[in-house]
Amino acid sequence: VAADDKFQITFTGEITVKKVQEMGGDYSVVGAMLVSSDPAEAYRIMAEKDAGAVRGRINALVEKRHGGPFEHSAMTFFVHCPVFVWREYHRHRIGHSFSEESARYKALEPVFYLPPRDRPMMKRDGFKAMTPGFDRCGSDSLYDALCNDWRETYAACYASYLRGLAEGIDNGLARIVLPVGIYSSGWVTVNPRSLMHFLSLRTHEPAARDVSYPLYEIEAAARVCEQTLKEGWPVTYECFNRHGRRAP
Numbered sequence: 554v555a556a557d558d559k560f561q562i563t564f565t566g567e568i569t570v571k572k573v574q575e576m577g578g579d580y581s582v583v584g585a586m587l588v589s590s591d592p593a594e595a596y597r598i599m600a601e602k603d604a605g606a607v608r609g610r611i612n613a614l615v616e617k618r619h620g621g622p623f624e625h626s627a628m629t630f631f632v633h634c635p636v637f638v639w640r641e642y643h644r645h646r647i648g649h650s651f652s653e654e655s656a657r658y659k660a661l662e663p664v665f666y667l668p669p670r671d672r673p674m675m676k677r678d679g680f681k682a683m684t685p686g687f688d689r690c691g692s693d694s695l696y697d698a699l700c701n702d703w704r705e706t707y708a709a710c711y712a713s714y715l716r717g718l719a720e721g722i723d724n725g726l727a728r729i730v731l732p733v734g735i736y737s738s739g740w741v742t743v744n745p746r747s748l749m750h751f752l753s754l755r756t757h758e759p760a761a762r763d764v765s766y767p768l769y770e771i772e773a774a775a776r777v778c779e780q781t782l783k784e785g786w787p788v789t790y791e792c793f794n795r796h797g798r799r800a801p
């Protein structure tokens with residue numbers, strides 16, 4: 554948007570994660586494992602992308618937490634989510650690379666988060682009650698009132714942001730009035746080991762060895778990443794689940 558534009562706000566509950574690229578698969582895990590003891594076999598596996606007899610080997614790596622071989626493949630995701638979700642995403646320092654859209658070199662688009670009606674919302678037992686399956690917002694009228702309030706607040710903040718830009722204020726400063734519900738986008742590149750760690754913390758699975766209670770919105774992002782792991786590294790994914798969803 555230009556600084557003096559009239560703006561059309563988009564309100565959405567979407568958390569978008571799309572795969573941009575991936576490199577490797579279960580065969581790269583076994584290749585990286587064998588390169589220390591049988592390089593010829595490791596290179597054969599890599600050349601043929603032979604994921605044949607990998608199950609026992611990958612299972613042993615996950616079980617014994619021999620994690621290095623899971624760092625030699627990667628996937629990149631395009632992520633479009635509110636700033637409060639990015640803020641949690643950025644806490645994952647190891648094996649994650651981020652490139653996020655700039656709010657200094659361009660203006661942020663007027664796209665703001667409104668929680669979907671079925672998002673668990675009512676606080677009962679601390680954040681533990683905010684996981685799927687718990688309470689929705691009490692009534693439709695309360696939900697509608699909240700959404701109206703949030704829409705008006707977002708619009709007022711964004712109008713102030715545009716006034717700052719129109720005055721010629723540095724973009725990096727004009728954004729101080731924007732709330733954490735505004736959307737930002739970027740790429741996240743991660744290796745399977747770090748992704749498993751991310752999934753262990755950012756998904757709620759009652760059967761996991763260490764049960765986590767993540768924010769609903771980051772879990773939505775994590776579940777898409779999980780699907781990519783499941784499809785591209787099926788044996789790794791199977792062993793991750795078998796051993797309590799803990800990263801090796």
Ligand SMILES: Cc1cc2nc3c(=O)[nH]c(=O)nc-3n(C[C@H](O)[C@H](O)[C@H](O)COP(=O)(O)OP(=O)(O)OC[C@H]3O[C@@H](n4cnc5c(N)ncnc54)[C@H](O)[C@@H]3O)c2cc1C
Pocket residue numbers: 644645646647648747750754755765766767768
């Ligand atoms: C449910 C939940 C609630 C949370 N609440 C809060 C909160 O209230 N406030 C808050 O600030 N954060 C909070 N966090 C963020 C949390 O503390 C972690 O920063 C975040 O989950 C990233 O995890 P990580 O450090 O294990 O991951 P990564 O940064 O990817 O690190 C991976 C692993 O590398 C090792 N490592 C990385 N850096 C270091 C280091 N400097 N020293 C030693 N070992 C290191 C650790 O073994 C770590 O597990 C919360 C996270 C969850 C899942």
